[in-house]
Amino acid sequence: MTAAPTPRQGSRPVAVVSFAQAPNVRRDTAHNEVELLMPVITEVLGAVGITKDDLGFICSGSTDYLVGGPFSFVGALDAVGVWPPKSESHVEMDAAWALYEAWVRLQEDDVDTALVYGFGKSSMGDLGKILALQLDPYTMAPLWPDPVSLAALQARALLDRGLATERDFAEVAARSRRSALDNPKAQVAEDRTADELLGDDYVVAPLRRHSLPPLTDGAAAIVLAAGERAFELCERPAWITGIDHRVETHAVGARDLTASPSTAKAAEVAGVSAGPVEVAELHAAFAPQELILRRALGLSADPTGNGSTVVNPSGGPLAANALMAGGLIRIGEAAARIAGGTAGRVVAHATSGPVLQQNLVAVLEGA
Amino acid sequence: MVIEGEQGRERSGMSGAGDEVLTAEHVLEYPYSRSVGPAIGAFLAGLRDGRLIGCRASGGRVVVPPTEYDPETAEATGELVEVGPEGTVTTWAWVTDPAPQHPLDHPFAWVLVVPDGADTAMLHVLDAGLPEAVATGMRVRPDFRPADERVGSIADLRAFVPTAPAAGQVPKAATTVAATRPDSGAVTAVDTPIRLDYHFTAGTAATPYLRGLAEGRFVGQRCPVCKKVYIPPRGSCPTDGVATEGAEVLAGTGTVTTYCVVNVPFAGQSIEIPYICAQVLLDGADISFMALIQEIPAAEVRMGLRVEAVWVSPEERGPTMASVKYFRPSGEPDADYESYRAYL
Numbered sequence: 001m002t003a004a005p006t007p008r009q010g011s012r013p014v015a016v017v018s019f020a021q022a023p024n025v026r027r028d029t030a031h032n033e034v035e036l037l038m039p040v041i042t043e044v045l046g047a048v049g050i051t052k053d054d055l056g057f058i059c060s061g062s063t064d065y066l067v068g069g070p071f072s073f074v075g076a077l078d079a080v081g082v083w084p085p086k087s088e089s090h091v092e093m094d095a096a097w098a099l100y101e102a103w104v105r106l107q108e109d110d111v112d113t114a115l116v117y118g119f120g121k122s123s124m125g126d127l128g129k130i131l132a133l134q135l136d137p138y139t140m141a142p143l144w145p146d147p148v149s150l151a152a153l154q155a156r157a158l159l160d161r162g163l164a165t166e167r168d169f170a171e172v173a174a175r176s177r178r179s180a181l182d183n184p185k186a187q188v189a190e191d192r193t194a195d196e197l198l199g200d201d202y203v204v205a206p207l208r209r210h211s212l213p214p215l216t217d218g219a220a221a222i223v224l225a226a227g228e229r230a231f232e233l234c235e236r237p238a239w240i241t242g243i244d245h246r247v248e249t250h251a252v253g254a255r256d257l258t259a260s261p262s263t264a265k266a267a268e269v270a271g272v273s274a275g276p277v278e279v280a281e282l283h284a285a286f287a288p289q290e291l292i293l294r295r296a297l298g299l300s301a302d303p304t305g306n307g308s309t310v311v312n313p314s315g316g317p318l319a320a321n322a323l324m325a326g327g328l329i330r331i332g333e334a335a336a337r338i339a340g341g342t343a344g345r346v347v348a349h350a351t352s353g354p355v356l357q358q359n360l361v362a363v364l365e366g367a
Numbered sequence: 368m369v370i371e372g373e374q375g376r377e378r379s380g381m382s383g384a385g386d387e388v389l390t391a392e393h394v395l396e397y398p399y400s401r402s403v404g405p406a407i408g409a410f411l412a413g414l415r416d417g418r419l420i421g422c423r424a425s426g427g428r429v430v431v432p433p434t435e436y437d438p439e440t441a442e443a444t445g446e447l448v449e450v451g452p453e454g455t456v457t458t459w460a461w462v463t464d465p466a467p468q469h470p471l472d473h474p475f476a477w478v479l480v481v482p483d484g485a486d487t488a489m490l491h492v493l494d495a496g497l498p499e500a501v502a503t504g505m506r507v508r509p510d511f512r513p514a515d516e517r518v519g520s521i522a523d524l525r526a527f528v529p530t531a532p533a534a535g536q537v538p539k540a541a542t543t544v545a546a547t548r549p550d551s552g553a554v555t556a557v558d559t560p561i562r563l564d565y566h567f568t569a570g571t572a573a574t575p576y577l578r579g580l581a582e583g584r585f586v587g588q589r590c591p592v593c594k595k596v597y598i599p600p601r602g603s604c605p606t607d608g609v610a611t612e613g614a615e616v617l618a619g620t621g622t623v624t625t626y627c628v629v630n631v632p633f634a635g636q637s638i639e640i641p642y643i644c645a646q647v648l649l650d651g652a653d654i655s656f657m658a659l660i661q662e663i664p665a666a667e668v669r670m671g672l673r674v675e676a677v678w679v680s681p682e683e684r685g686p687t688m689a690s691v692k693y694f695r696p697s698g699e700p701d702a703d704y705e706s707y708r709a710y711l
Binding site: 024026029035042052065068077078079080081083123124125126127128138141142144146148149152154155157160187188190204205210211214250252253254318 | 369370371372373374375376377378379390393399401403410411430431432434438439457458459460461462463466468469470477478479487488489490491492503520522557559561563564565566567568569571572573602603604605606607608609610
């Protein structure tokens with residue numbers, strides 16, 4: 001039997017063995033959160049031939065502000081069926097952080113498998129207002145700066161410091177939407193050139209429409225397995241050989257928005273530069289953020305490949321941006337390259353908070 | 368108004384009964400009143416007094432808005448300082464169509480401004496008329512609301528505005544100040560009301576239930592694995608984690624499994640106290656739900672009491688639990704404890 005690669009952190013190798021996601025759509029008018037999640041969980045467990053009764057741990061990521069009701073994550077557990085009582089936890093963050101918690105939990109050898117899931121329906125409320133509420137409640141939130149406006153401030157800083165051009169933004173968007181043509185779960189997929197996209201109107205200048213992510217209703221789930229259990233469940237487990245997350249100050253005005261030191265630090269700890277990165281799935285909801293993240297991760301400038309790193313072959317968040325699941329989807333999409341045998345070493349990134357405040361980086365490898 | 372990029376595809380579907388899934392508007396409003404602490408309190412008091420206040424942090428850096436701890440080193444911050452009032456724009460974003468909640472109702476720029484003497488930027492809006500009038504590096508000054516309208520809030524600063532061009536202008540250094548002017552009080556709290564509007568989807572399972580209520584019927588769903596009947600159905604069996612199925616029409620009769628007597632008045636109460644709030648297990652259901660019991664003295668309500676639903680008139684019924692007025696004794700003998708013991 002092949003051995004799992006030695007992880008940089010932790011004492012026990014843990015792998016992604018299964019990944020599933022709901023179709024990403026602008027508006028799902030038919031299903032509540034439980035109904036959105038249930039087929040995803042059925043699929044992710046069924047793909048590796050296990051049931052909820054085989055799970056040692058369950059962890060989810062979601063936010064009640066999207067749902068408009070308290071403790072919505074408790075109701076969402078009905079999609080799993082937690083009887084007899086299960087060991088379970090939840091983070092009010094993107095489910096990539098739920099995966100981190102599950103990875104930590106699996107370092108103890110009394111459990112071998114964990115289910116991680118995240119869900120978010122952006123269509124039910126006004127994200128422009130909901131996401132303003134994650135800001136400083138005394139000096140920022142009362143002004144209601146929406147996430148597009150904050151990303152536009154970040155984009156302008158890149159432009160005015162000569163670190164990027166508007167064409168760079170358009171090229172990120174054009175490449176992402178073209179890659180999404182191969183992703184049946186993507187929401188926005190199209191073959192338009194950067195030149196065409198540069199004809200888009202400004203939504204909040206300097207961001208044109210193409211640099212914004214779509215508003216998405218979606219959900220995703222991953223099964224993690226530790227040690228030998230991963231090989232039992234999956235032909236090619238995607239081993240998490242490095243994982244770390246770092247946060248920067250909550251004060252947006254005290255940060256250099258053109259850089260992402262928290263991503264760089266997490267990448268250093270996770271060991272991104274210790275080997276070639278064939279694929280990187282980056283949680284860059286706005287096109288300019290991909291440029292910041294590539295620099296912070298030390299990835300090559302040419303994201304289309306040619307012997308260097310292919311960035312967001314799934315289309316990334318510009319093709320589908322399910323809040324609270326989008327970061328987990330980056331890990332799932334990266335792992336899928338290992339499982340599919342098309343890559344041997346990949347990087348996944350997830351972000352949380354305003355304009356890349358908190359960042360998680362994972363390195364996944366085949367055996 | 369929703370600010371968004373490309374929309375892409377949608378996903379619609381039919382309820383379990385084959386008709387359109389119900390949706391409803393839902394509003395959440397919170398009248399938050401927040402304690403602000405000494406640093407933010409000084410900043411807000413400064414705005415009320417028409418000046419910008421920061422604090423000295425690690426290495427002598429001046430942070431604005433001030434914090435109690437250095438955003439990078441987490442060391443306690445030092446003395447309060449007055450900064451600005453003029454400052455320099457470090458980045459900006461142009462809003463052509465302001466949302467109703469935005470500070471200005473006409474096109475404006477979001478700006479990060481480093482006030483003179485400060486080492487960090489603060490977020491606010493710039494009222495400059497046209498985007499052509501805005502540039503990174505431009506000089507701006509605060510435009511405060513009239514003194515009698517200022518309350519100690521970030522909105523006391525109406526907006527930044529461009530400064531008149533003046534040759535040889537020298538940025539002022541930060542100067543140490545007392546926390547608040549002796550003639551005006553401290554700011555200890557700030558009101559930050561929020562309102563969020565939602566567009567709810569009932570989902571495929573709950574829609575037939577809600578439509579049933581409009582017709583004076585209880586419609587549940589059955590789990591294909593454990594065969595239990597859930598009402599209201601939420602789309603899944605919480606035990607087995609699979610989709611519930613079918614349309615189980617239940618009788619309007621059931622059993623009180625447990626209850627309490629409500630004697631406490633509260634805001635928004637619509638029923639006279641004391642009243643009975645009970646868990647009712649409908650005949651044929653495997654889960655009880657909360658219901659009001661009327662037409663019986665509170666002291667006579669008991670576990671095992673048999674009850675029946677009393678509906679509002681057909682014209683008043685709708686896809687809501689308000690279609691059920693309450694439950695009342697049905698006159699049948701009490702249910703045997705064993706018949707509902709498993710549902711307590």
